[in-house]
Amino acid sequence: MRDAVRTDAFKKIGSILFARQGKLVFEDYIDGSASTLRDTRSATKSVTSILIGIAIDRGLLSGVDAKVMSFFPDKQPVKNPDPRKEKITVEDFLTMSSLLECDDNNQFSTGNEERMYLTEDYVKFTLDLPIKGFPSWETRPEDSPYGRSFCYCTAGTATLGGVLERATGMKVPEFADKYLFRPLGITESAWQPTQSGLVMTGGGLRLNSQDLLKLGQLYLNGGSWNGSRVVSKRWVQESTRPHARIEDTEYVKDTEYGYLWWLKSFGAKGKHFRSCNMLGNGGNKVSVFPDLDMVAVLTSSLFNSRTAHQQTDQLLSDYILASVE
Numbered sequence: 001m002r003d004a005v006r007t008d009a010f011k012k013i014g015s016i017l018f019a020r021q022g023k024l025v026f027e028d029y030i031d032g033s034a035s036t037l038r039d040t041r042s043a044t045k046s047v048t049s050i051l052i053g054i055a056i057d058r059g060l061l062s063g064v065d066a067k068v069m070s071f072f073p074d075k076q077p078v079k080n081p082d083p084r085k086e087k088i089t090v091e092d093f094l095t096m097s098s099l100l101e102c103d104d105n106n107q108f109s110t111g112n113e114e115r116m117y118l119t120e121d122y123v124k125f126t127l128d129l130p131i132k133g134f135p136s137w138e139t140r141p142e143d144s145p146y147g148r149s150f151c152y153c154t155a156g157t158a159t160l161g162g163v164l165e166r167a168t169g170m171k172v173p174e175f176a177d178k179y180l181f182r183p184l185g186i187t188e189s190a191w192q193p194t195q196s197g198l199v200m201t202g203g204g205l206r207l208n209s210q211d212l213l214k215l216g217q218l219y220l221n222g223g224s225w226n227g228s229r230v231v232s233k234r235w236v237q238e239s240t241r242p243h244a245r246i247e248d249t250e251y252v253k254d255t256e257y258g259y260l261w262w263l264k265s266f267g268a269k270g271k272h273f274r275s276c277n278m279l280g281n282g283g284n285k286v287s288v289f290p291d292l293d294m295v296a297v298l299t300s301s302l303f304n305s306r307t308a309h310q311q312t313d314q315l316l317s318d319y320i321l322a323s324v325e
Helices: 041-057 083-087 090-094 122-127 154-168 172-184 209-220 233-239 308-323
Strands: 013-020 023-029 037-039 206-208 252-257 262-268 271-280 284-289 294-300
Touching: 013 209, 013 308, 023 209, 041 090, 041 154, 041 172, 041 209, 041 233, 041 271, 041 284, 090 154, 122 154, 154 172, 172 209, 206 209, 209 271, 209 284, 209 294, 262 284, 262 308, 271 308, 284 308, 294 308
Parallel strands: none
Antiparallel strands: 013 023, 013 294, 037 206, 252 262, 262 271, 271 284, 284 294
16 A cells, blocks of 8 residues: 555545554555644534534533524524524534535535635525525435435534534634543644634644544544543444435445444445545545444545545555455
8 A cells, every 4th residue: 555655546645544453553644744734624524523512412502403593693684584494403514404505516506615615704604595495306305314315515514613602602623622632632733714703614624644543533432532531422323323325436335424424334345344434525534443443544635536535445445444354
């Protein structure tokens, strides 16, 4: 694998690390070093999920059924008023299944993230979105597995950052440092700011590769770190169980979605292993394999390329998992 990632067959791989049974097995830096802060884009969303879980554990947020609109009376009235907006919950945004017309994979979508980036207030942008319709070629929630129609929407996760601040009374970086990063020994991080003063909780958080591995190991350990509880085991289990169904690819089968965690089976040659994953544009992955007692981190900067995840899927499946006994 060390040789392969330095050929033209693989583009812009940054680092590869994996650990088994709590011990670092492999560590390679193709671009940068151990101290390089990696832009793993939407892998940030899974960190937001962990922070939501910690807020619920500590009684600062009532639960995933909390109504999002209730946290933002100052941003009302909203555009495109509809009584269904009042019913949108934290869980709807955690599962990418709210009824807002928001689809990052559709350039014509009103809620496409590229339109959000042109605005000053991401939360207001989200709350102003219209309710989506379901044309005949799209599956309605009531006809979907788990009763939710998945549609990838960064705006919803960005709004969860606002929910965190309103619920906890703390800025997101301050809350993350106190309750997540410091307990894990993570001392350096860089959040992406927005014009409203809220950091971007839908992407752009920079951490080094070893600290990304710590986040995966935290989940492999059921929410504990060095014998101390960081996030409840219940939240780890709930956030990594299926809540919505997604499509399959060549290397990835049985793809489902938890609370901002991707649930996939990786492998090759007929041998696949289930995992929960932090994923981000460019091919970035933090993959947790409970059955193997293993965590893998692959960082890459092949942004906005259709082959980005294909090549890290291949590294994970054909090299790392193929070597597991």
